[in-house]
Amino acid sequence: MENKKKLVMIGNGMAGVRTIEHVLKVAPGLYDITIFGAEPYPNYNRIMLSSVLAGGTGLEDIVINDWSWYEENDIQLYTGDPVTGIDIKHKKVKSASGREADYDVLLLAMGSKAFMLPLPGADKEGVIGFRDIKDCHTMMDAAGKYRKAAVIGGGLLGLEAARGLLNLGMEVTVIHNSKYLMNRQLDPASSLMLQGELERQGMTFRLECQTAAIEGHKRAERLVFRDGSFEKADLVVMAVGIQPEIRLAKEAGIGTGRGILVNDFMETNVPDIYAVGECAEHRGITYGLVAPLYEQGTVLAKRLAGMETAGYEGSVTSAKLKVSGVDVFSAGLFEDAPGLRSLRYQDEIDEVYKKIVLKDDRLVGAVLFGDTTDGSSLFSLIKSGESVAGREKELLLGFPAGKAEGSGTARFEQMPDDEIVCGCNGVTKQMIGEAVAGGCRTVGEIKACTKASASCGGCKPLVEGLLQFYAGDEAGEGVKEGICSCTKLSREEIISGIKEMGLSTVKEVMNVLGWDEPGGCSKCRPALNYYLGMISPGTYKDEKESRVTNERYHANIQKDGTYSVVPRIYGGVTSPGELKKIVAVAEKYNVPLVKFTGGQRLDLLGVKKEDLPGIWAELDMPSGHAYGKTLRTVKTCVGNTFCRFGTQDAMGMGIKLEKAFERLNAPAKVKLAVSGCPRNCAEATIKDLGVVAIDGAWELYVGGNGGIKVRAAELLCTVKTEEEVIEWTAAYLQYYREQASWNERTAHWVERVGLESIKAALADEEERKALVARITETLSYTTDPWKEIIENPELRKNFEPLGGLQTVNERMLPR
Numbered sequence: 001m002e003n004k005k006k007l008v009m010i011g012n013g014m015a016g017v018r019t020i021e022h023v024l025k026v027a028p029g030l031y032d033i034t035i036f037g038a039e040p041y042p043n044y045n046r047i048m049l050s051s052v053l054a055g056g057t058g059l060e061d062i063v064i065n066d067w068s069w070y071e072e073n074d075i076q077l078y079t080g081d082p083v084t085g086i087d088i089k090h091k092k093v094k095s096a097s098g099r100e101a102d103y104d105v106l107l108l109a110m111g112s113k114a115f116m117l118p119l120p121g122a123d124k125e126g127v128i129g130f131r132d133i134k135d136c137h138t139m140m141d142a143a144g145k146y147r148k149a150a151v152i153g154g155g156l157l158g159l160e161a162a163r164g165l166l167n168l169g170m171e172v173t174v175i176h177n178s179k180y181l182m183n184r185q186l187d188p189a190s191s192l193m194l195q196g197e198l199e200r201q202g203m204t205f206r207l208e209c210q211t212a213a214i215e216g217h218k219r220a221e222r223l224v225f226r227d228g229s230f231e232k233a234d235l236v237v238m239a240v241g242i243q244p245e246i247r248l249a250k251e252a253g254i255g256t257g258r259g260i261l262v263n264d265f266m267e268t269n270v271p272d273i274y275a276v277g278e279c280a281e282h283r284g285i286t287y288g289l290v291a292p293l294y295e296q297g298t299v300l301a302k303r304l305a306g307m308e309t310a311g312y313e314g315s316v317t318s319a320k321l322k323v324s325g326v327d328v329f330s331a332g333l334f335e336d337a338p339g340l341r342s343l344r345y346q347d348e349i350d351e352v353y354k355k356i357v358l359k360d361d362r363l364v365g366a367v368l369f370g371d372t373t374d375g376s377s378l379f380s381l382i383k384s385g386e387s388v389a390g391r392e393k394e395l396l397l398g399f400p401a402g403k404a405e406g407s408g409t410a411r412f413e414q415m416p417d418d419e420i421v422c423g424c425n426g427v428t429k430q431m432i433g434e435a436v437a438g439g440c441r442t443v444g445e446i447k448a449c450t451k452a453s454a455s456c457g458g459c460k461p462l463v464e465g466l467l468q469f470y471a472g473d474e475a476g477e478g479v480k481e482g483i484c485s486c487t488k489l490s491r492e493e494i495i496s497g498i499k500e501m502g503l504s505t506v507k508e509v510m511n512v513l514g515w516d517e518p519g520g521c522s523k524c525r526p527a528l529n530y531y532l533g534m535i536s537p538g539t540y541k542d543e544k545e546s547r548v549t550n551e552r553y554h555a556n557i558q559k560d561g562t563y564s565v566v567p568r569i570y571g572g573v574t575s576p577g578e579l580k581k582i583v584a585v586a587e588k589y590n591v592p593l594v595k596f597t598g599g600q601r602l603d604l605l606g607v608k609k610e611d612l613p614g615i616w617a618e619l620d621m622p623s624g625h626a627y628g629k630t631l632r633t634v635k636t637c638v639g640n641t642f643c644r645f646g647t648q649d650a651m652g653m654g655i656k657l658e659k660a661f662e663r664l665n666a667p668a669k670v671k672l673a674v675s676g677c678p679r680n681c682a683e684a685t686i687k688d689l690g691v692v693a694i695d696g697a698w699e700l701y702v703g704g705n706g707g708i709k710v711r712a713a714e715l716l717c718t719v720k721t722e723e724e725v726i727e728w729t730a731a732y733l734q735y736y737r738e739q740a741s742w743n744e745r746t747a748h749w750v751e752r753v754g755l756e757s758i759k760a761a762l763a764d765e766e767e768r769k770a771l772v773a774r775i776t777e778t779l780s781y782t783t784d785p786w787k788e789i790i791e792n793p794e795l796r797k798n799f800e801p802l803g804g805l806q807t808v809n810e811r812m813l814p815r
């Protein structure tokens with residue numbers, strides 16, 4: 001013992017103890033270690049406080065190093081005893097309880113404290129930050145006694161706190177100074193989508209709002225804002241950023257700025273004193289996420305062990321909001337700026353937004369909303385700084401299955417053993433390797449063993465890749481995934497639950513099947529609405545509030561908030577009479593643009609919401625479902641009616657198909673086409689179902705797609721008559737309706753289940769007829785939503801100026 005150097009650490013938090021773990025590994029027995037912690041606990045995972053608050057995780061689950069770990073490693077731990085002074089001359093520290101400890105090496109790892117706005121009334125009871133277990137307890141206690149909570153700050157912490165408080169049964173208003181939530185991580189488009197989802201979960205927001213004071217007797221009772229308005233609040237949580245703990249260092253004469261100044265080896269300006277974690281300022285930056293802090297810890301541990309090491313050069317960071325039902329990821333630069341180029345993909349129907357930011361030929365930032373699967377792959381590319389020239393669109397639209405960056409064997413071979421795979425829990429590649437060597441064969445088992453992927457979940461694709469890398473064919477199925485983060489149940493389990501228990505409403509399904517997220521989210525609500533309607537077409541009452549905006553308004557909402565009207569022109573075949581009606585309406589309502597669509601229809605664009613019922617009434621044509629998850633259009637060529645190559649009546653067949661299946665609800669949109677000969681002018685082989693005439697017969701192709709990823713349709717069958725075309729189409733569409741997941745286009749479905757299984761199901765005549773009977777029944781219940789609106793004054797109210805449910809951001813917020 002005598003020969004050991006004395007290492008004293010101030011702060012018993014995530015970054016500091018992580019550094020000590022490394023020191024113990026690379027230099028066992030070198031130091032006699034003493035740790036002072038201000039909190040009365042062993043080292044715990046602060047990140048998981050959000051999960052504790054939201055429910056489902058107990059405090060006992062978040063301990064990283066329990067009491068016995070300190071004992072086993074001969075670490076002298078003083079908890080609940082903050083250090084109050086550092087004497088750099090005599091190399092000793094003094095604590096609140098009067099303890100003194102000499103050091104040879106001193107580690108400053110005091111983290112940060114919540115920044116508390118210096119508002120009048122900020123010292124009242126019920127005004128807190130969200131930083132530690134104590135704050136968690138305060139919020140839980142308050143939720144038992146009071147109803148109204150206000151969270152100041154709409155960043156990561158504020159939103160996670162707000163979600164937790166909602167789960168505790170409080171009404172929550174988030175007061176945010178910017179126009180956009182998470183303005184430090186998201187651009188306006190993704191931020192608006194996030195806001196919409198959180199509003200649906202029950203949060204309310206006051207944006208661009210400045211708090212002036214907190215009023216109340218002893219306890220907070222209300223917030224008063226600079227514009228004079230106010231908000232009742234029995235609990236006020238400040239989540240407006242953090243302040244590195246530098247007071248002790250400053251008083252001792254150690255160099256400080258915003259944080260404690262360190263060089264690339266985490267050395268302060270005073271010999272033998274180092275700083276690590278949120279309290280350290282490196283190259284002008286203080287970090288507030290654990291991944292960079294763990295990187296700092298690795299360098300520092302090697303330095304303390306006297307090992308050769310490259311210095312810490314700073315980190316690019318990524319963040320993922322830990323709110324159930326919301327997938328948001330942000331990494332690197334996300335705002336447009338001179339010298340940067342960006343690519344975006346925005347789908348306001350399925351609520352998916354992706355943006356990547358490039359500098360020259362390198363990826364420097366990404367924002368994902370709704371689908372964050374590629375987050376870790378994009379982050380790997382940002383960190384590597386390699387050229388992505390020529391691959392930009394692939395990066396934006398998603399990596400083809402099995403090709404994700406970070407999933408290749410070469411990448412895992414090159415990955416250093418101590419590279420952090422799970423930033424939230426500090427799990428390295430080596431730790432995952434050891435877990436697999438120890439018998440883990442699924443992501444769930446690795447999660448239970450190492451905690452990798454247990455917090456924000458952003459590392460899951462990497463963990464899966466590593467599991468595959470280490471376990472190869474022995475790797476079992478990944479952790480069981482539900483249809484969204486609100487439930488662990490798969491589509492099949494939900495459908496059999498609905499059938500077996502006779503569940504009949506979205507709410508009932510969520511209650512009976514035990515949804516983790518009581519209100520569901522924008523992914524599961526419409527999916528349940530569809531499954532219920534598909535299972536019981538005759539009795540299920542469609543829940544309009546579970547549908548996306550376009551389907552609620554029965555019109556296609558446009559970028560500028562106006563709508564478009566696409567009259568149903570069966571088979572793309574019109575007449576002078578129909579055209580005259582369209583022209584008259586377009587002129588009367590000053591429609592700014594009339595355009596032919598890709599599906600051979602006329603699109604009246606730029607229509608005001610309040611003009612929609614009038615236009616529908618005057619057109620007196622069914623409005624086409626040019627939106628929504630249903631049959632869109634049947635495109636046709638002229639066929640043998642006029643074309644000298646035509647072998648069959650393509651127009652007639654197209655019109656029949658469109659009339660047969662219009663208004664059909666489906667898991668995703670469905671597009672059809674009919675070509676009169678194999679020259680295929682209607683491009684039938686890139687449609688969900690394409691019919692191509694050959695001599696004396698028709699070929700039916702399925703699973704085609706001309707969208708993001710072009711997929712050629714595959715031949716399902718060849719039939720002789722028009723009746724058989726209708727029959728097979730009906731059977732195929734119903735089989736797709738019953739088997740595919742919500743939101744799954746036929747191209748993906750066919751690829752997933754394989755054409756052969758579909759062929760086998762439809763080849764059985766009895767099965768085919770049964771499918772036809774079921775689709776016929778479903779179609780018999782469909783109604784004309786436009787007529788209903790025209791004829792029902794109550795429904796028309798939704799279309800009055802400022803009527804209905806619309807808010808300024810509604811186009812971003814489909815339900």
Ligand SMILES: Cc1cc2nc3c(=O)[nH]c(=O)nc-3n(C[C@H](O)[C@H](O)[C@H](O)COP(=O)(O)OP(=O)(O)OC[C@H]3O[C@@H](n4cnc5c(N)ncnc54)[C@H](O)[C@@H]3O)c2cc1C
Pocket residue numbers: 010011012013014015016036037038039046047048049050081082083084109110111112130131132157245248276277278279287288289290291293322423424455456
């Ligand atoms: C609710 C919440 C959720 C979060 N979620 C995420 C997330 O999802 N992802 C992510 O990357 N990051 C997240 N963070 C941030 C992350 O927790 C911090 O970056 C990380 O904990 C910082 O580690 P640290 O060791 O520097 O500081 P800390 O973990 O704060 O540890 C510092 C310790 O030092 C103690 N201390 C201070 N002064 C003294 C003194 N004078 N004497 C003795 N002890 C002292 C403090 O009490 C504290 O226990 C979250 C933070 C919070 C609060």
Ligand SMILES: NC(=O)c1ccc[n+]([C@@H]2O[C@H](COP(=O)([O-])OP(=O)(O)OC[C@H]3O[C@@H](n4cnc5c(N)ncnc54)[C@H](O)[C@@H]3O)[C@@H](O)[C@H]2O)c1
Pocket residue numbers: 117152153154155156157158160175176177178181182183184209210211239240241242287288289319320321322456
């Ligand atoms: N999922 C995660 O990764 C996660 C979760 C929680 C916390 N954290 C970390 O914890 C730290 C604290 O988080 P945070 O959200 O408080 O910090 P932050 O700095 O990221 O966000 C604070 C937000 O408060 C807003 N704000 C500032 N002053 C305000 C005022 N007067 N009124 C209203 N709004 C105001 C800002 O616009 C900003 O968006 C950060 O380092 C964060 O990265 C991360």
Ligand code: SF4
Pocket residue numbers: 637638639640643644645646647650675676677678679680681682
């Ligand atoms: S697909 Fe054949 S029938 Fe139809 S327009 Fe083209 S050439 Fe004529």
Ligand code: FES
Pocket residue numbers: 421422423424425452453454455456457458459460
């Ligand atoms: S990175 Fe957040 S759980 Fe792994």
